Amino acid sequence: MVGKFIGIGVGPGDPELITIKAAKALRAAEYICVPKSQVHKPSMALGMIKQILEERQNPAEIVELLFPMTKDEMNNRKLWSENAAIVSSKAKKGDVAFITLGDPMLYSTFLYLYEYIKETFPGVEMEIIPGVTSLTAAAARAKLPLAEREEVVTIIPSDLDPAIIEETARSADNLVFMKCAYRIKELIPILKKAGFTKDAKIALVKRCTLPKEKVLVGKLSDAENWKVKKDYFSVAIVKRSQVPIHWKKNGEQA
Ligand SMILES: C[S@@+](CC[C@H](N)C(=O)[O-])C[C@H]1O[C@@H](n2cnc3c(N)ncnc32)[C@H](O)[C@@H]1O
Structure with a gap:
């Protein structure tokens, strides 16, 4: 693998609460994964990193990943596995950042993907950048x-x-x-x-x-x-x- 999978906590809302380490990773990653609960709903986390992305000289590829908030385990597992495959294929070409509100290790969408990738794509290196909860x-x-x-x-x-x-x-x-x-x-x-x-x-x-x-x-x-x-x-x-x-x-x- 060329790249890593990086879970990035972007904090609670105010872009000034994004850590320096998170901003640095967001400026460098080739791909930025944006979790969405519905296809047409704008992503709050993406809005928070707007300025960082606008300041980039080489734009990142935005990868929208669907994570509907349902208790349908079968359907959820299918989507997580599809999302994990997308991340793994992108990581072959560069760093894949996954943005999440608050901190990635606290009740976050990132955790579903993290566990899935750990199990099914053990070759993907992972990093977690904490955020303000x-x-x-x-x-x-x-x-x-x-x-x-x-x-x-x-x-x-x-x-x-x-x-x-x-x-x-x-x-x-x-x-x-x-x-x-x-x-x-x-x-x-x-x-x-x-x-x-x-x-x-x-x-x-x-x-x-x-x-x-x-x-x-x-x-x-x-x-x-x-x-x-x-x-x-x-x-x-x-x-x-x-x-x-x-x-x-x-x-x-x-
Ligand atoms: C899926 S959890 C994500 C928690 C997040 N990873 C964190 O570290 O704060 C979603 C819950 O976090 C809380 N939350 C997240 N952002 C918030 C905000 N800006 N204001 C108030 N509550 C928020 C709410 O209780 C919301 O229902």
Whole structure:
């Protein structure tokens, strides 16, 4: 193989949050793979690297790869295998960059392809360039720390069953909800059942660092009155606002 397959995290939205290493790889790669959930839907990640691509002297070939967000395993596997074959054939001619929102190692489309290529095209060399995650960007925009001292942070994909969310939240200090499938109001009763009080701090960050960004910060009791539409590009951070759970278990704090 002449080239490598490079998974590149382009951050949460603001092009200024693209790392220097990512920009360097994007200026050099012969091919840039753009994951799309629908053929005609514009790619947010591609929009974020627009300026870097415009500044290139030799334009890269843009390779659109379809990754529909469905639970049809058979169809998904077929597409991943086709996409892996495309990447492998391009890597014979040069570096293939795959752009992904946030970080490539956190709930990203890149991971499907990464696993598939590892299994079926072991000759393809791979590199991963980390990016600023949506959850760290959301914490920064909301000015709400993700973890302090000995607090434990638990990340929950919020399309999970409510009973699983409740069980997970019960033993957690701070929670981060991603893939916000629920309205924030639907999460509040689950959190209350899991022992979060009305004084627990909560932040909801929609479209973090993007033009239509919305940041709401308050207490769980305030969030009950927030009027916000459900948006896939949302992260919610919830802090128990009490001593960490394991201190209580160890009997160090009552
Ligand atoms: C498939 S995951 C991708 C996560 C990404 N790899 C990362 O490191 O942040 C998609 C979820 O990430 C979160 N997300 C990604 N970009 C976001 C943004 N700009 N603002 C708010 N949430 C975002 C949302 O929770 C969304 O449902």
